[in-house]
Amino acid sequence: MSTTMTLAKAITAGLDQVLANNPKSLLIGEDIGRLGGVYRVTDGLIDTYGADRVIDSPLGEAGIIGSCIGMAIRGYSPIAEIQFDGFVFPAFNQITTQLAKMRARSEGRFGAPVVIRIPYGGGIGSIEHHSESPEALFAHTAGLRIMTPSNAHDAYWMIQQAAECQDPVIFFEPKRRYWLKGEVDTVNPAPDAFKAQVIRPGDDATIVTYGPLVPVALAAAEAALEDGRSIEVIDLRSVSPIDFDTITESVEKTGRLIVTHEAPTFGGLGGEIAARITERAFLSLEAPVIRVGGFHMPYPVAKVEEQYLPDIDKVLEALDRSFAY
Amino acid sequence: MTQTMHEPSDETLIQLLTPEGERLSHAEYDSYVQDVDAEMLRGFYRDMALTRRFDQEATALQRQGQLALWVPLRGQEAAQIGSGRATRPSDYIFPTYREHGVALTRNVDFPQMLRVFRGISNGGWDPRENNFHMYTMVLAAQMPHATGYAMGIQRDQAGWDAKRLEQEGEAVVAYFGDGSSTEGDVHESMVFAASFNAPVVFFCQNNQWAISVPFHVQSKVPLADRAAGYGFPGIRVDGNDVLAVLAVTRWALERARRGEGPVLIEAVTYRMSAHTTADDPTKYRLSADEEAWVGRDPISRLEKYLIDNNLADEAFFAQVIEDGHEMANRVREEAMAFPDPTLAQSFANVYAEAHPLIQEELKWHLEYEAGFAETAEEEAAR
Numbered sequence: 001m002s003t004t005m006t007l008a009k010a011i012t013a014g015l016d017q018v019l020a021n022n023p024k025s026l027l028i029g030e031d032i033g034r035l036g037g038v039y040r041v042t043d044g045l046i047d048t049y050g051a052d053r054v055i056d057s058p059l060g061e062a063g064i065i066g067s068c069i070g071m072a073i074r075g076y077s078p079i080a081e082i083q084f085d086g087f088v089f090p091a092f093n094q095i096t097t098q099l100a101k102m103r104a105r106s107e108g109r110f111g112a113p114v115v116i117r118i119p120y121g122g123g124i125g126s127i128e129h130h131s132e133s134p135e136a137l138f139a140h141t142a143g144l145r146i147m148t149p150s151n152a153h154d155a156y157w158m159i160q161q162a163a164e165c166q167d168p169v170i171f172f173e174p175k176r177r178y179w180l181k182g183e184v185d186t187v188n189p190a191p192d193a194f195k196a197q198v199i200r201p202g203d204d205a206t207i208v209t210y211g212p213l214v215p216v217a218l219a220a221a222e223a224a225l226e227d228g229r230s231i232e233v234i235d236l237r238s239v240s241p242i243d244f245d246t247i248t249e250s251v252e253k254t255g256r257l258i259v260t261h262e263a264p265t266f267g268g269l270g271g272e273i274a275a276r277i278t279e280r281a282f283l284s285l286e287a288p289v290i291r292v293g294g295f296h297m298p299y300p301v302a303k304v305e306e307q308y309l310p311d312i313d314k315v316l317e318a319l320d321r322s323f324a325y
Numbered sequence: 326m327t328q329t330m331h332e333p334s335d336e337t338l339i340q341l342l343t344p345e346g347e348r349l350s351h352a353e354y355d356s357y358v359q360d361v362d363a364e365m366l367r368g369f370y371r372d373m374a375l376t377r378r379f380d381q382e383a384t385a386l387q388r389q390g391q392l393a394l395w396v397p398l399r400g401q402e403a404a405q406i407g408s409g410r411a412t413r414p415s416d417y418i419f420p421t422y423r424e425h426g427v428a429l430t431r432n433v434d435f436p437q438m439l440r441v442f443r444g445i446s447n448g449g450w451d452p453r454e455n456n457f458h459m460y461t462m463v464l465a466a467q468m469p470h471a472t473g474y475a476m477g478i479q480r481d482q483a484g485w486d487a488k489r490l491e492q493e494g495e496a497v498v499a500y501f502g503d504g505s506s507t508e509g510d511v512h513e514s515m516v517f518a519a520s521f522n523a524p525v526v527f528f529c530q531n532n533q534w535a536i537s538v539p540f541h542v543q544s545k546v547p548l549a550d551r552a553a554g555y556g557f558p559g560i561r562v563d564g565n566d567v568l569a570v571l572a573v574t575r576w577a578l579e580r581a582r583r584g585e586g587p588v589l590i591e592a593v594t595y596r597m598s599a600h601t602t603a604d605d606p607t608k609y610r611l612s613a614d615e616e617a618w619v620g621r622d623p624i625s626r627l628e629k630y631l632i633d634n635n636l637a638d639e640a641f642f643a644q645v646i647e648d649g650h651e652m653a654n655r656v657r658e659e660a661m662a663f664p665d666p667t668l669a670q671s672f673a674n675v676y677a678e679a680h681p682l683i684q685e686e687l688k689w690h691l692e693y694e695a696g697f698a699e700t701a702e703e704e705a706a707r
Contacts, residue, residue, distance in 0.1 A: 026480075052480060058520050063513030066469020067476060073458075074417075074477025090509075097463045098470070105447045105459055108674035142675050166677035194681075241682045 002185050008178035010152035011041050011117075013186070014159035015079065019049050022077055025163060028055040028064055029081030029117075038083055039119055039178055061091035065116065069098055072112035079163060085120040085172075086129025086299075092137075099168045100143030115162045119175035120148075121212040121262050123309055125302040132299050133263035138170050139240040139272075146240040147193045148172040150214035152182035154237060157190035172239075174212035196243035198250060202232035205256035205319055208247055208273060210236040213260050213310055220315035229319065239269055247273065248280045255286035256322045260310045265293035287325035290318045337547070338593060339573055340563040344621045346629025348568075357572035363636040369410065369567045370631060371645050373402035373624045376426040378649035379435050380598075382656050383425075383442070387602040391661065392442040396423045400565070400597030403623030404530045406430060407570025408592070411578060412498060414456065417474055419467040419499045422460040423530075427500065431457035435652065436659035445663055464501075465508035468527070471499030472514045475523035475581075487583065494582035496524040498574075504535025506551075507543050515587070519555045524581035526574065527589045530564060532596035537609035552589035564592030565623035595621070 005013065018025050026049075027042055033056035036043030046054040057064050061082055068078035082088045088095075095116065103111030122131030138144050145167050149155040155173070162169040191197060199214070200221050209217040214235050221231035232250050236242060251257050257277055259270035270291035277289055292310045300308045341349055341358065380397050387395040398405065401423070409430030412418065420427055428438055433450050440446040441460060448459040461467035475497040482494060501511060506529060518525050529548050533540050544551075552559025558580075562573045570592055577588035595618040599606050606615075631637040672687040 052483070058513075058516050060513040060516060062510055063469050063472070063517045066466070066510060066514065067473030067517055070470035070473020070475070071477045072473075073470065074474045074481075076477050076480070078473075093463065094466065094469065094510075098461075098466050101447075103677060104671070104674045106452070106674075107446055107448050107670075108677075109448075109451055109453065111677050113677075145676075241680055243681070245681075 001187050002183045004181055005152045005156070005184045006178060007149070007152045007155045007174070007180050007182065008039055008041050010156040010182070010184050011159050011173065012043060012045070013184070014156045015042065015045060016048070017160055018079070018163040019045065019053060022163070024075060025077040025079065026053040026055060026071070027079050027081065028057050028068060030057060030059055030064075030083050032056060032081050037081055039175065041117070041173070041178075042081065061087060061089075062094050065091040065094040065099060065114070068114040068116075069094065069102065069112045072114050073102075073110065077113060077163060079115040079117060082116060082118045084130045085118055085132040085134055088116075088118055088134065095138065095144070095170075096141045100141045102143075103167070104143060111166060112168055113166050115159075115165075115169045115171055117159075117171045117173060119178070120172045121174050121176055122299060122305050123176040123212065125305070127302070128299070131305065133261065133294070135170075135172055135239050136263055136268050139269060143168065144240060145169045145194070145238065146172065147238050148174065148211040149237065150174060150177065150211055150235050151180065153184045154190050156184045156186065158193045158237065161193040172211060176212050177215070180215070194238040194241060194243065196234050196236045196238070196246040198232060198246065199235045200231070200233040202230040202254065204230045204254055205258065205322055206232045206234060206247070206250040206254045207315065208234045208236060208257065208259045209261060210239055212262060216310065216312055217260060217315060220312045220319070223312060223316060224319055229323070231319070242269070242273065242276075244273075244276050244280065247277055251277055251281045252284045255284055256319075257285070257289045258292060258315060258318045258322060259289060260292040260315055260318070262294055262309060264296050265291045266296045268293050287322040290322055292318045335561065335593075338561050338563050339569050340566050341569040341572060342566045342626055342630055344565070344626050346626050346633055348630065351572075354569065354572040354576065357575045358568055361568065361571070366627065366631060367637050367641060369406055369571075370624070370627050370637070371648070372406040372410070372426070372429055373567065373627070374645045375649055375652055376402050376406065376429055377624060378653055379425060379429075379656060382653040383439060384598075384602060386439070386657065386660060387442070392439060392602075393444050394442055395602045396442075396600075397596075397598035397602070398423050398425050400595045400618065400623070401530055401532055402426050403567035403627075404564035404570055404592040404594045407567040408498065408528050408574040408590075411571050411574035413495075413578075415493070415495045416578065417456045417458065417495070417497050419458045419471040419474070419497065420460055421464075421467070421500050421502060421505070422462055423502075424460075424500050428457060431455040433457055435656050439656070439660040440663060443660060443663060445666055464505035465510040465514075468499050468501060468508075468510045468514035469517065471497045471525050472518040472521075472523050475518065475525040476521055478524055479521070490582055490584060491579075494524070496526060496578050496581040498526045498528050498578070500528050500530065502529065502535070503531040503533065503540050503543050503548065504538070506548050515552075515555045515589070518587040519557055522584065522586040524584070525587050526577040526581055527587060528574065529589065529591045530594055531591050532594050534596050534600070534606075534610065536600040536604060539610075547591060549589055549591040555587075555589075557587045557589065559589040559591065561591045561593060564594030565621050565626065567623060567627055594623075597622075
């Protein structure tokens, strides 16, 4: 059964499924109840499931994540909402020193299967702390899994996969794509969230990306056709772990790799991908792996963010460099 | 200095047993210890004495290089035994890293507690066996976990009537100290607990020192006063009086079970030893300060009471000493016999579900290590 939904509403529908199927699941966050969240992702769920399962919390990210850890130890499956990417840091300690390490600390006896939903990324013309991409900060911490859907169908299924996962999952939602409409097949599930997808096949170069830049990569691949270049696009979907097999296979075929993400290039996941693919497919590479990411600066003010963000032209420029090598 | 304000001579302090071993009557809290007979009192004495003996043994093991570190609790035995003995087995406890006495009351076997400090485990024991959580090393990080756990209890007990809550209701005790009281996690855990009326008792052992920083740097008011800001009761108890600690903790737990929400207990005590075996208190506090607290020793005051009231004879005290030696020997033997862990085990517990990076790195690690074994074999064969 296929329905057209925005990415945001697909997450709502996915959360609805989670709450309906697992009586131990619950949602907690700031303004997620009556208001339905600042992006209305939890809109209406409090009416169906009540205030004990769709919890409007006091303001306090460490309190939200810390409480989720306690509820998880008690046997609940909490899904927390952090209102914006730049506001997750008060909870950074709870996420990295407690949530990520509970299973290791308990010697495998139990973990804390908490899902943390975070709207992330820029391009929405907002004020400071509302446009960041902090995924690499979490990817560096063992014990966490990190997913990010790029389309409505994936969003519907991946949030359910995150909720079922016995490990803690940070679920980054590409907020500038919340209103992107797509077909959601509510019968046939999306592939395993930890498996990257080749979403456009090609022969001459590979673009690896995830979340908000997936439409950018697809548009760049389309534009590259004009130059006679056939570009393969991979949507990672999971950025921890990363499905290197799918990337390797693609690069062995195309010989060229561009990695693009909104997060700053320095210390970003693009570097990790470049290093691993260089190790795995060195002899297949016709050019160095090129990264297209944010600059090494705090996310800039809205008036200049278009110049900061990777876009179609920047990806095409990177492709030019790769082909000119 | 303001320090005298926090000493147990305070009028706001709940005390049932004076440092001289006199039993004071208390209109409100006597009823919470009515059932405490001679046998129970001897039990508390034994708990405290064994805990202190264990603490000594662990300190010695550290000095002998058998433990990486030890966290002494000397002086805090009454606060820990009194509060621990107030809990029911079904209650869940979130300790700091100094609650060896509480652990005893939760039937965590002493040698197990040394696994953390011997570098064998970061958890030590199975929290689900005794509802006694693992030690948390990041100060106050366990506090919001306690509130969350209590929120889970609330949901599990939804719809229970008053009688069932009283009989079967569960509650949580969250331990913290005067040092960690300043952490933001304490604040948020208390805000959340108050907002949701969660059945959690916040138990602060104010041992006067956060490593080298005295209490008055952490707070200008008694910590119990802070509870008013959250909208639940705060109570100060003589933390070296096992009977008073038992009474107020029972009161707080009963209240929490009835659905009346959290309580903050400030147990005023003193860290008679160092913060850890890596600490040197002579650098920051006067021996006069330490000596002043010797007279308020939690164990000797119960001993006086037991002797003065003919509730324990010499044979009892001799037996406790003997049991202590036996326990210490067993602790030492078992701790030294713990098998060493392998790094391969560390790989196993990072994730619950299969993870390609873990699998890849584990494979590499095992092959790398196997290479050494092969080299050794080849050399032996030569």
